[in-house]
Every structure is written in C-alpha cells, then in structure tokens.
Amino acid sequence: MSERTRQPNIVFILADDLGWADLSVYGQTQYQTPHLDALAAGGVRFTQAYANSAVCSATRFGLITGRYQYRLRGGLEEPLVRTAHLHGLPTDHPTLPSLLRDAGYETALIGKWHLGNLPHYGPLKSGYNRFFGNYGGAIDYFTHKPGVGAAVPRDLYEGEVPVERVGYYTQLLADEASSWIAQQAEEKPFFLSLHFTAPHWPWVGPEDEHVSRDLTDIFHYDGGNLHTYAKMVRSLDAAVGQVVQALKAKGVFDNTIVIFTSDNGGERFSKTWPFTGQKTELLEGGIRVPTLLSWPARLQPQVSEQVTITMDWLPTLLSAAGTAPHPDYPSDGENILPVLQGQAPVHERRLFWRYKAQRQRAAREGRFKYLRINDHEFLFDVEDDTLERANLKDKHPAVFARLRQAWEDWNAQFLPITDEVFTHGVTPDIQADRYAPERANRGL
Amino acid sequence: MSERTRQPNIVFILADDLGWADLSVYGQTQYQTPHLDALAAGGVRFTQAYANSAVCSATRFGLITGRYQYRLRGGLEEPLVRTAHLHGLPTDHPTLPSLLRDAGYETALIGKWHLGNLPHYGPLKSGYNRFFGNYGGAIDYFTHKPGVGAAVPRDLYEGEVPVERVGYYTQLLADEASSWIAQQAEEKPFFLSLHFTAPHWPWVGPEDEHVSRDLTDIFHYDGGNLHTYAKMVRSLDAAVGQVVQALKAKGVFDNTIVIFTSDNGGERFSKTWPFTGQKTELLEGGIRVPTLLSWPARLQPQVSEQVTITMDWLPTLLSAAGTAPHPDYPSDGENILPVLQGQAPVHERRLFWRYKAQRQRAAREGRFKYLRINDHEFLFDVEDDTLERANLKDKHPAVFARLRQAWEDWNAQFLPITDEVFTHGVTPDIQADRYAPERANRGL
The missing domain is CATH 3.30.1120.10 (Arylsulfatase, C-terminal domain)
Structure with missing residues (x-):
C-alpha cells in the first residue's frame, strides 16, 4: 500500500468553549497562537463551520454518532450533568471510534469524555481501546476535580481506574497524546481523539496553581480575565504544537488528518467578533467554531467557505479511512472530502x-x-x-x-x-x- | 502675543454612537481610519475616556454645561425626543460656547444640536454665533429628515431658518466646517463644534442614496451590516481629514486644539471589544469612548491612561483659553491639561x-x-x-x-x-x- 492510498492516521483535537476569534488566525490580535496558525497555513481553514450544539456534551453526541444528537435522550441534555448515569451514549450505538476500529484502526480518547458515567457508559464501551482523561464536563486544571474541596473526588482516569497525576491538565493531555502517538505500531493506522478541556472554566493558566487553590466555586464567576484566558489558549496552542511535533518525529504527519475545532462557541471571556452570542445561544457566536484540517498528503492548503457541522466529521473521516457509516445509523451530516479535494463544488446546506x-x-x-x-x-x-x-x-x-x-x-x-x-x-x-x-x- | 501664548483655536469633533474599537487606532482591523489614526499619532490618545451618559442628548448636556446632566430636567431624558420643546437647555445657562465667546472667541456649531427645539431652544440662544445642522437626534444622510415620508419635514437649518441641501450629510458638514474655518479672521480665536451624526442610524453610506430612498423606518432595524457601517465610519474619517487639512491650509493647525470623541458607546454595528455593552447600557461598551486630542503647539504625542469624562472638556478648554467656568455653575469635571502637560500625575477619579x-x-x-x-x-x-x-x-x-x-x-x-x-x-x-x-x- 503506497503512502497515498494507505489509511490515514486521524488526530481529532477538540477544544472546549473556544470561541470564533480566540486564535490569531481567526482574528485574535492581543496574543498569538503560532502552532494553530501554522496548522491553518498548511491545511484547510473553515470560515463557516458550525458546532452541532451551543453546548458541550450535546455536540459530543453529534460528533461521535455523526447524527443530530436529538435522536438520543442524552443528547437533549444541555449539558449532560445530573443524569449522566442514566442518559449516556448507549454502548451498542456505532460510533466514530468503533467504526474506525472495525476498519482496522487503533483508537484512543485522551481528555474529556462527557457522554455518560461509569459503570454504565464510557469511552472503552463505545469504541476506544484506550482512555486517559475525565468523564465529566469540567475539571480544575491542577486538582483534576470537577468541584472544589477535599470531599470532591478527582475525575481523572486511566480507562476505568481512577488515577492521580501532578500537573496542568492541558500539558498532561499533550504529554499523554505525544507518548501514545510515539508508541503506535508502524503498520496500523490510528485514531486519536484528543479532547482538551481548555479553555473551559475555571480560569486557571499553567502558572496559576494558586488560583486553583483559592477557588470557591468551579464555575468561577468571581474570577478570570482576558490575560488569564490568553494564557490558557496559548497553552492549548503549545499543546497542539507538541502533538504535531510528535507526529512529525514519527514521520507520519503528512498522512495524518489533524482536525482542530471546538465543541461550541465561546464562553464569557471568548472573543467572538464579528459575531454576537456565546455558548448556550444559537446566535452565530454560540455555534460558529474555529475549525482547521491538515492532511498534507491529500489536501492543498485552502480557506474553505463550505458550510459544515460537527456531525459531518463521521462520514468524512470514515470516507478518508475507506469505510462508511453503519447502514442502520446513517449520518445526518455529509462527507465533505470531495469539496476539499476540489471534486465537488462548495454548496449550500440546510442545517x-x-x-x-x-x-x-x-x-x-x-x-x-x-x-x-x-x-x-x-x-x-x-x-x-x-x-x-x-x-x-x-x-x-x-x-x-x-x-x-x-x-x-x-x-x-x-x-x-x-x-x-x-x-x-x-x-x-x-x-x-x-x-x-x-x-x-x-x-x- | 506669541504663538505659544495666543489663545488656541478649538475644534471639537463629536461622532454619534461611535464605539470603542471602531477606529483602526483603537482596534478595528477590518478597515482603516488613516486620518483619525494620524490625529492620534500626533496627539493624545485616551485609553480611559468616558461619556457622561450611555445616550446621546444626555452626554451633550454634560458637554455643553461641564456638569452632570442630571442637574437639568432635559438631561434626564434618554434621549431628549418627546419633550424637546419643554426641556431643552435653558438659554440663561452658561455654556462652553458662551463662556468662550465671552473670552473673545468666534463660535459655531456645525452639525447636530439635540438640546431642545425651536422656538424656545437652540444653539444661537446658547452661545453659538453660527449654526448649520439639525436640531434633533437623527436625520437620514440624504433626505436630511428625522423620519421617513413626504409628510416629514426636513431637520436642516441655517441658524433658525430651514434650508435644503443636496448631498451626504457627513460630507455637507465637512464642507461647511472647512469653509467656516477658512473664513475666520486671523486675529480672533475660534471655537467650532463639529457634531457629526455619523455613524448613527440609518445605515446609509456615501454611495447608498438608494438605501435612503427605500427606508421604511428611520431606526432601520431591518438594515445595515458591517460593510455599510465601515463605509460610514471611513466617510467620517475622511471628513475629519478634510477639516484638519483646512486648519493646515490656514496655517493654524499647530495652535488649534482638535478633539475627537463620541457621545456614547457603540450601537448595534459597533465593535466595542474588549468591552461588552452598548449604547443605553452602563457597561464599559456603552460609556467608554474613543477620544483623541491634538494640540501640536503645546502637547507632546502620548497615550494617556488618565480617566476622563465628557464634562471635563469645559474646564479643560476654558483653561486652555485662559478663562474659567462661571462661579455660579462650577464644573463637575476637572481640567485635565496639567496631566497632559506632565505637570500633574495621572490620578484616580470617582465618577x-x-x-x-x-x-x-x-x-x-x-x-x-x-x-x-x-x-x-x-x-x-x-x-x-x-x-x-x-x-x-x-x-x-x-x-x-x-x-x-x-x-x-x-x-x-x-x-x-x-x-x-x-x-x-x-x-x-x-x-x-x-x-x-x-x-x-x-x-x-
């Protein structure tokens, strides 16, 4: 199998609450995101990419199933919190990782799951061979807890086993992802979902462990500012740079599809200009998301005005992998590869x-x-x-x-x-x- | 009297609903405002300048009296519309133009008044020797009417006489201002209030007379976009450039204080980043205003973090003119010249x-x-x-x-x-x- 026809590796990087203009390549001028800007320069930068929802877990249901999340009870929750033990992703539902695994891929989720709690639900039950990360919607960057105080248990797992780690979560995830990539066998393609929690609240940058210690409420309505937010996004940018470097060091960057996007529009410190609205709102600022795709072996650098949405990734990536959605669970999205390859015109969508x-x-x-x-x-x-x-x-x-x-x-x-x-x-x-x-x- | 001690001319340019980041020197990146940027580069650019109010006429009461507008019944209106015949600026109240006229200045208002209607109120009754412009809060840029339809009378006056003119209002005001400046006698200082309506609604650029013709409602809630808004602001920028050129052509630019600011924060198409809020709101986006001051003969170019507010201009400009507020009507603002001249420190304010x-x-x-x-x-x-x-x-x-x-x-x-x-x-x-x-x- 030649390099050009070999199944590509896939690294799907999801940011959390990152808004439209939070990257310099999308209009942020008060700080720079050089690694993501470089990814954009060498790949596809989308100007009309949407999230399936204005909130976190709902979009993740759309991403992993390739369908409108309203087909599943858990997908209705905005977000999935109180009923995460009841309404998680059904384990018999075909998913992006399960379908890729069936097509020969090694699969891993590193980072945030947010599609239902143990013991009923989890990434290992839905197509991922490996998991390191948090099951819920948010954890503090240093304590790795979804709340504040000694009584709150950590939400950090290796598979289904709680673990303790020391460090800033964005960096821990970048390290895990890099070493997982390095460990992959040459002959087997891999699919890595790297789902950061950055730049979701609490407002804690990589040097801000003292802020983490002083938190009284994980929602952090009494903290944060644009300087801290910039540090969080720049740390995310550096983490992406580290993962790209791991791919290059392994010599697989050219035939790896790297996608970078966000689960919904920006939250309170996000820059969403020239849009209004934010997370939880269906104004453009709540659903239009920065989206980059790099696949040097197959796609020319371009700015694409194709309207696209989270649930397009399942048919698109399955197509790239030479497979297709499960016939009983057709995607509500569409394969956008032909457009990106210049084989189909940019066209209107009804979403x-x-x-x-x-x-x-x-x-x-x-x-x-x-x-x-x-x-x-x-x-x-x-x-x-x-x-x-x-x-x-x-x-x-x-x-x-x-x-x-x-x-x-x-x-x-x-x-x-x-x-x-x-x-x-x-x-x-x-x-x-x-x-x-x-x-x-x-x-x- | 030497050039350095001679009373400076004063050109006070007020934009209408211009928001914080609507000029390139304040963060607008999608279009450029070279004339205002040049004014900033050669003068003072304020980073913490406030309007007296989040709405139009209220700030104008603060500007012309140098006091909190809540001392006057008309200053309570947000804005002055329905009772403009009852609650205008009392004609016996000392004003910035009347005090400057008393100090030897020739005075003119070119543009928007919005401080009470004829026959009771008006610029000629409150200190201006000359007036060309509109009495109310808004007119269409081409019809010069404050509403839509044949039955609506124009609001365009020479003094107290209705007049008809052909052209885009921003340009008409720039032309009037330029020729008024050219006509001024050498030996007498002048005070020109140049109060544009740009970029206030309706959303009509200099080439958009067809939009003006098709208007169904002067508030224009079904029109406008960022492209049109950019054309309106760039036209305002060019108008300021024309007036600066008139000052230079007359050889008086160096000893003329040129102030450029806005009456309140931005309206619906304004960019107010990194603030939230807009006109009618006391969030920073509703009251923080772009503010420039040029006085080459006396002030070094600088970026000033001094907190300042509209009503500071009366004591500041009277001081520059060698006079002072009326003792019975002390200003609620303060003279900020010593700070700009480096003779007093930047200091905190309570506003x-x-x-x-x-x-x-x-x-x-x-x-x-x-x-x-x-x-x-x-x-x-x-x-x-x-x-x-x-x-x-x-x-x-x-x-x-x-x-x-x-x-x-x-x-x-x-x-x-x-x-x-x-x-x-x-x-x-x-x-x-x-x-x-x-x-x-x-x-x-």
Whole structure:
C-alpha cells in the first residue's frame, strides 16, 4: 500500500468553549497562537463551520454518532450533568471510534469524555481501546476535580481506574497524546481523539496553581480575565504544537488528518467578533467554531467557505479511512472530502439547531438564518450581517415562512424536549450583559 | 502675543454612537481610519475616556454645561425626543460656547444640536454665533429628515431658518466646517463644534442614496451590516481629514486644539471589544469612548491612561483659553491639561452614571466599578477585566459597600428620575442578543 492510498492516521483535537476569534488566525490580535496558525497555513481553514450544539456534551453526541444528537435522550441534555448515569451514549450505538476500529484502526480518547458515567457508559464501551482523561464536563486544571474541596473526588482516569497525576491538565493531555502517538505500531493506522478541556472554566493558566487553590466555586464567576484566558489558549496552542511535533518525529504527519475545532462557541471571556452570542445561544457566536484540517498528503492548503457541522466529521473521516457509516445509523451530516479535494463544488446546506433555554430554534439555508429566541423571531442574512442585527423577516416573508416551517418539520422527527430535560442558559445574576430587559417605567 | 501664548483655536469633533474599537487606532482591523489614526499619532490618545451618559442628548448636556446632566430636567431624558420643546437647555445657562465667546472667541456649531427645539431652544440662544445642522437626534444622510415620508419635514437649518441641501450629510458638514474655518479672521480665536451624526442610524453610506430612498423606518432595524457601517465610519474619517487639512491650509493647525470623541458607546454595528455593552447600557461598551486630542503647539504625542469624562472638556478648554467656568455653575469635571502637560500625575477619579432603562447605576473609583442592572449588582475590576465578567462583590465587600453608598450619596443631589422621564433601552424584539432570559423549564 503506497503512502497515498494507505489509511490515514486521524488526530481529532477538540477544544472546549473556544470561541470564533480566540486564535490569531481567526482574528485574535492581543496574543498569538503560532502552532494553530501554522496548522491553518498548511491545511484547510473553515470560515463557516458550525458546532452541532451551543453546548458541550450535546455536540459530543453529534460528533461521535455523526447524527443530530436529538435522536438520543442524552443528547437533549444541555449539558449532560445530573443524569449522566442514566442518559449516556448507549454502548451498542456505532460510533466514530468503533467504526474506525472495525476498519482496522487503533483508537484512543485522551481528555474529556462527557457522554455518560461509569459503570454504565464510557469511552472503552463505545469504541476506544484506550482512555486517559475525565468523564465529566469540567475539571480544575491542577486538582483534576470537577468541584472544589477535599470531599470532591478527582475525575481523572486511566480507562476505568481512577488515577492521580501532578500537573496542568492541558500539558498532561499533550504529554499523554505525544507518548501514545510515539508508541503506535508502524503498520496500523490510528485514531486519536484528543479532547482538551481548555479553555473551559475555571480560569486557571499553567502558572496559576494558586488560583486553583483559592477557588470557591468551579464555575468561577468571581474570577478570570482576558490575560488569564490568553494564557490558557496559548497553552492549548503549545499543546497542539507538541502533538504535531510528535507526529512529525514519527514521520507520519503528512498522512495524518489533524482536525482542530471546538465543541461550541465561546464562553464569557471568548472573543467572538464579528459575531454576537456565546455558548448556550444559537446566535452565530454560540455555534460558529474555529475549525482547521491538515492532511498534507491529500489536501492543498485552502480557506474553505463550505458550510459544515460537527456531525459531518463521521462520514468524512470514515470516507478518508475507506469505510462508511453503519447502514442502520446513517449520518445526518455529509462527507465533505470531495469539496476539499476540489471534486465537488462548495454548496449550500440546510442545517438546524434547537436549544431548550430561551426556547431557541435556528435553521440555516444558504445565506439565510431563521432564529427564534423566546417569543421573538428573526431572519438574518448571516453572510452580510454577521452580527445578526438586521431582521429581514418582513423583507423576505417567503424565506422566513419556509425556514420556520422547515424547522418544525425537522424537529418533528426527534425526541421532544420535556420538562425533565436539563438546560443551562446565561442568567442576569451572573452575567451583566445578559440582563432581562424591562419595559416598565420604574424609577431608579 | 506669541504663538505659544495666543489663545488656541478649538475644534471639537463629536461622532454619534461611535464605539470603542471602531477606529483602526483603537482596534478595528477590518478597515482603516488613516486620518483619525494620524490625529492620534500626533496627539493624545485616551485609553480611559468616558461619556457622561450611555445616550446621546444626555452626554451633550454634560458637554455643553461641564456638569452632570442630571442637574437639568432635559438631561434626564434618554434621549431628549418627546419633550424637546419643554426641556431643552435653558438659554440663561452658561455654556462652553458662551463662556468662550465671552473670552473673545468666534463660535459655531456645525452639525447636530439635540438640546431642545425651536422656538424656545437652540444653539444661537446658547452661545453659538453660527449654526448649520439639525436640531434633533437623527436625520437620514440624504433626505436630511428625522423620519421617513413626504409628510416629514426636513431637520436642516441655517441658524433658525430651514434650508435644503443636496448631498451626504457627513460630507455637507465637512464642507461647511472647512469653509467656516477658512473664513475666520486671523486675529480672533475660534471655537467650532463639529457634531457629526455619523455613524448613527440609518445605515446609509456615501454611495447608498438608494438605501435612503427605500427606508421604511428611520431606526432601520431591518438594515445595515458591517460593510455599510465601515463605509460610514471611513466617510467620517475622511471628513475629519478634510477639516484638519483646512486648519493646515490656514496655517493654524499647530495652535488649534482638535478633539475627537463620541457621545456614547457603540450601537448595534459597533465593535466595542474588549468591552461588552452598548449604547443605553452602563457597561464599559456603552460609556467608554474613543477620544483623541491634538494640540501640536503645546502637547507632546502620548497615550494617556488618565480617566476622563465628557464634562471635563469645559474646564479643560476654558483653561486652555485662559478663562474659567462661571462661579455660579462650577464644573463637575476637572481640567485635565496639567496631566497632559506632565505637570500633574495621572490620578484616580470617582465618577458616576445612572440610566433609567434597566434601572442602571454605575460608579468608577480607581480600578473598580460598581454596576447595578435591574436587581443585580456587580463589582468589577475594569482594568483587569474589561469584559466585566468576574463579579468581585463578595471578594471585596468593603469596596462594594463603599461604592454602592457613594452612588446613593451622589445621586441624592440630583433631580429624581420620575415616571415622566423618557428612556430608551434595547429590547428583545429588536435585538436578538438582548433577550430576556427565562428560567422556566418550558418546552420548545
């Protein structure tokens, strides 16, 4: 098998809550991310890549199944926390790692899982041969605990066994990933999911163990700033650089697909310009994600305007590996390799989102986006009007009506959002610019 | 009188709704503003300059009186619209132009007034010898009307006489200003207030007369985008360049104080990074304004971190002109010239704001800012945390309590905010990212 036809290795790097303009190649000017910028320069940089959801675990369901996450009960949770023991990823569901393993790949997840708790769920039960990381949605970077205090157990595992490590989590993951790559056999392709928690809260940079010690609440609403956030992102950038270096040292970088993206839009310290909105919101800032793909052996460097979404990666990567989705579980996404290879044109997509908090609905078709937040509906031209300011619903009533109905039709095929479904939204008590506007003419 | 001791000319240029990062020298990277950048390079660029209010007319009351606008009934309106015939600037109140005129200056306002309607109020009744511009808060750039339709009268005046002109308003104002400057006598200093409406809505660039023709609503909630906004700001930049050129052509640029600032933070298309908030909000994005000052004869180029506010300009400019505020109307601001001349240190200020919509309160002291929005209170370190995310009220309870009480004490000396006071806030029906967060566990 020649280098060009050999199954490529795949390293899928997922950042956590990284927003649109948090990398210098996407518009951040206050700090630099040279390793990710280099990945972009040598590969594909997407300008219209979306996350399946505006929140973490929901997107991860979409990623690992290649389908709208609303087909699974756990995918409705925003995010999966309280019912992680009940509504994890069913272990009999075909997944990106299980399908790649079936196609001959060695598989590993290093980092965050967030698709259901032990003993019922876990990466080793869903297609990964190896796991090092955390099962839940967030851990502190130094204590590796999902909360604060001596009583809180660590969430750090080797497979299904709790372990203790010393160090900054982003660095630990980079080290684990690098050595796992170095250990891989020459003759077998590998699939590594490297799911960082950076730059998710708490706001702790690599030199900030004292901040970790002083934390009173893992959500860290009384901490953080842009300087700390920059340190966290730059540390993530360096970690990616280390992994790329490991691939190069092994001589496999050219025929390795390296993907870098985020699970949802940016959180409170993220720069999302020229978008508005953030994690938990279906505004572009909550779902448009920086996305890079490097595959030197097969893809020319390019900036791609192809609209794409998290669940496209399953059919895309299976195609690259010479296999396909399970026939009983067809993907809701599509294989975008032909577009990237210049064998198919950049084309329009019709994509949908829903989010329980603020009863949000969104649909994108061509340049238009239908958006509902609570009782208010909008039609935006998100190509011209990235900030989603000019409501065109009365200017283009037919488009508005079509997308509104299309959303209803789309939604009808999925599990309903019931009272039991958990959702997290931004609230006025914790974020000043998410106040509840009052119309009342009250005094001060 | 030598050039160095001669009273300087003063050109006070006010932009309308220009936000923090809308100029390239303040962080805009998607277009350039070379004329304003040049003004910054040769003068003072302020990094902590504030507007007196998060809305237009209120700041203008603060500017022209040099005092907190809450001392005057009209200053309470947010903005002055419905009662502009009742609550304009009292004509017997000393003003920046009247005090400069008394000190020997020729005075003119070219552009927007917005401090009360004819026949009771107007620039010619409050210290300006000459006026060309609009009396109200906004006009279309081509029709020069404050609304849409044949029945709406133009709001464009020469003094107190309605006039008709053809052209883009930003350009008309630049032309008027340039020729007024050219006409000034050599021996008399002049004070020109050049108050552009750019880049206030409607979203109409210099080549967009067709947009103006198709407008259905002057608020233009169904139009605009970042491209159009860029054209409006670049046109404003070119207009400033034209006026600077007129000063240079006359040979008076060196001993002319040119100030460029904005009346409040950015509106819906403005870039306010690294701040959050916008016009009508007391978050930094609603009140921190780009501010430049050029006076080559007397001030070294510098970036100044001095905290300053609109009402400082009256004592500052009167000092530069060798005069002082009226003793019965002392300024609530301060003369910042000694700081800019290196004769006094950069120092902390204690400044206050209030805004009726969302019952907002704000106080800045040193690096801290107390903020209340509706029922939620915050303490931010706005030097470290420009986005106003980390609520420090429980970490610094003494600072929080002190600023909270200081606001109450400060507020007690001003006119109360009654039911009759008009206020405008951003509402969920017109701006998608200003939804009213719901906690209820409702289905889609």
